[in-house]
Amino acid sequence: MDKIAVHMRISGVAVSDSDVDSRRAAATSLxxxxxKEKQVSTIVSKAADVAEALGGDGTPSPTLGGEIQKAIQKKAPSFLYEERPLDVSVCAGMAMVSMLGASPGAGGWSIPDVYATALWSALAxxxxxxxxRRENLRREVLDAAARWSATVAEKARERINVxxxxxxxxxxxxxNVTNNFKKAMADTVEALSRNAALDREELDFLWWAQLGRSRLLKKQLSAITEPTRIVTAGIEGARMLRRLPCEVHREIVLRTLDQDPELDLPEMLVAIGEDRAVLSGALIKNYVVAHPTVFPLLHALVTGEVDGSGASTKRRVSEWGERALLEAGFARLMSQGAGKL
Known part of the structure; x- marks a missing residue:
């Protein structure tokens, strides 16, 4: 929130103290x-709208523009977002940075966790x-979301003392005979159960990695071309996770990486070829189709469409594999909820 006065210079118009105060108050309120939003699909839609406003030409969706206009008008009644659309991205971006400024918990699936992951995927x-100036704002939100998501994924897998x-x-x-046996054992059993669940996730993931075989494509990994192999590994690995993927999961997914060529999204679909039907059949399609900017890779696998400015950007296969792991893991959590720990 400290940089809101700096970011307001994005619009290129004179900025007054009252402008800064009204935007700061709006961002805090937002x-x-x-x-407080608890519907996962609504949270992801909000994050997608914010990401859209931060990127591209900066034009916000009417829904986001109207919401932020209403918030700013509490202090600046004359404000209209159509006249200063970039102020929408400033308020929305600073609201997200404020929300992600606290310390993540160890649960791994809280409201800020969902915002952060959706923002990270869309903005990256x-x-x-x-x-x-606009890139500095976009990058600040992206960095905050990436840090939060990475931190919470690691913290969610920390074993606790029993x-x-x-x-x-x-x-x-x-x-009458009464006892407090259940209460006396509750904390011990809870800690043991959490640690056991984390052990189970780890063992399942490592056993799958040790096999060196794609369960989806029913082939040894060595028999699959690198682009398809790495993306498939990301999708398969995500199916075993109870929380968002952390660094070690990405390292295991990329363990067979060799040449790591650069491909844009259309080239990646060509490289995957006929295997796209099998991979798309394993995906949670409803959320993927509903939020194409948050799940751009999975959306392309499901629909064959490669819309969006990011589709023409060449990325290394390692980045596509990491994205497959993140998107598939996120879609699974959205659909099924967090696994018991």
């Missing part, structure tokens, strides 16, 4: 209201902007 796919059971108390009152 961060509070957005942080966009090409960099030529306008330095506490000793509390003292058991048994009370005898005539013919």
């Amino acid at each position: 961060a509070t209201s957005w942080g 796919y966009q090409p960099a902007l030529a306008a330095d 506490p000793d059971p509390s003292d058991v108390e048994i009370t005898i009152d005539g013919n």
Whole structure:
């Protein structure tokens, strides 16, 4: 929020103290209201709208523009977002940065976790902007989202110390016998269950990696061309995760990487070829189709469409593999919810 006065210079018009105050108040209000949203699909739609406003030509969707206009008008009644559309991206971006400015918890699937992951996926796919001031704002939001998502994925997999059971108390009152056994054991059992679930996820993932075989394509990995092999590994690996993927999962998915060529999205689809039907059949299609800017790779695999400015950007196969892992893991959590830890 400290940089809101700097980012407001994006519009190229004179900025007054009252302008800064009204935008800061709007961003604070938006961060509070957005942080209360509990519908995952609504959160992802909001993140996609914010990412769209931060990239491209900066034109916000009417929904986002109207919402931020209403928030700014509480302090600046004359404001109209059609006249200063870039102010929408400033307020929306700073609201997200504010929301992601706290310390992530260890649950791995909170409201900010969903915002951060959706923003990270959408913004990282966009090409960099030529306008330095706008790119600085976009990059600040992207960096905040990436840091949050990476941190929460690691924290969600930290084993916790198993506490000793509390003292058991048994009370005898005539013919009635009561005890607090369940309460005394609760914290111990919860810690053991969480650690066991993390162990199970880790073992499943490592066993799959050790096999060196694609369960989807029913081939040894060595028999699959590199672009298809790496993207397939990302999609398959995501099916075993109970939370968002962390660094070690990306390293394992990329373990067979060799040449790491650069391909744009149309070239990647050509490289995958007929295997696209099998891969798309394993995906959670409803969210992928509904949010193409958050799931650009999976959306292309499902629909064959390669719309969007990011489609022409050449990326290394390693980046496509990491994206496949992130997008498939995120779509799975959206559909099925977080696995029990």
